[in-house]
Amino acid sequence: MRILIVEDEAIAARRLRKMVEALEPGSKIESVLGSVASTVQWLQANPAPDLLLLDIELSDGQSFEIFAQLDVSCPVIFTTAYDEHAIKAFRLNSVDYLLKPIQEKELQRSLLKLRNMKKVFTNKAPNLVNIEALLQEINQQRTPVTDLYRDRILVKQGQRMFPVICQEVAYFFTKEKVSFLRTKDSRCFQVDFTMEELERLLNPKDFFRANRQFIVNFAAIAKVSQELNAKLKISLTPDPEEEIMISREKAMEFRAWLGE
Incomplete structure (x- = not known):
């Protein structure tokens, strides 16, 4: 063709x-x-x-x-x-x-x-x-397209609810089917969106769905390492204390998002 x-x-x-x-x-x-x-x-x-x-x-x-x-x-x-x-x-x-x-x-x-x-x-x-x-x-x-995405996310802390600016978020993650965000200064809050909803709401120029558990902010990426089978491992700041792997299938898309 x-x-x-x-x-x-x-x-x-x-x-x-x-x-x-x-x-x-x-x-x-x-x-x-x-x-x-x-x-x-x-x-x-x-x-x-x-x-x-x-x-x-x-x-x-x-x-x-x-x-x-x-x-x-x-x-x-x-x-x-x-x-x-x-x-x-x-x-x-x-x-x-x-x-x-x-x-x-x-x-x-x-x-x-x-x-x-x-x-x-x-x-x-x-x-x-x-x-x-x-x-x-x-x-x-x-x-x-810039008007379609959220610039802030409502979070919960006990009985309190308040907005967090998306640019202050280092990454979103899910644990036991509950979604959380961690800010660049390492504060952690629960959010009422699923990861799939967050993926649609966040500006893809700034955020990338690394895998089922993590959506990461470009500004939070500290290092990217090549792993076996063409997978990628990313290190974030602050440290999530678990490995974040990007599959071989998504690796090309991720590298292009980084600016390759």
Whole structure:
């Protein structure tokens, strides 16, 4: 499969390329582009790829401008920093969309969906999206991803309840099905969210679900060690007094989150 990646953030582009190469080892990345202009130029000069992985917000405008200039006949998977409600207008018209930061399992799901739909797409296929409707829907309803996440968490201490700023949290952990947080100054409090709920509520730029027991703040990571079978072990400050291991399957995602 010939794939064109359009992503203007270098780290995100490298991470996406690594995931595609891992999930589709027989595929060929035709190019990695970062702007509307360069994408239009590439599509005009080359045969349509088998898949276009397309970020919405590019360095010189929204990628929907590409469709306004060209008859794009290949399937598209959009990547976006906006929530599901902001992009409902084109969910059914494209192959799929991926909400940043892109998770490997979600990309795998989208590629499987593409394979199941491949008979639908031909070189003579019509434009896959209604650009005018997309732009109108995005402008009216989109919510920046930073507004979707909690900046504080309500905690319990006896009969008292009070908020803790998320940036003060070193990590969240679960013990006997109860969730806790530990602050950077080593205070520990119970929280009324499950780990799955916390994973959705916390900004993924700052917090990473290391395993079933821990969600860690980037600022609390003291050391990362390579272990056997490609696993990673992370050391935190303050010390949780137990090993925190990241599985081989999540190691690539974690390393990309760190900034590799």
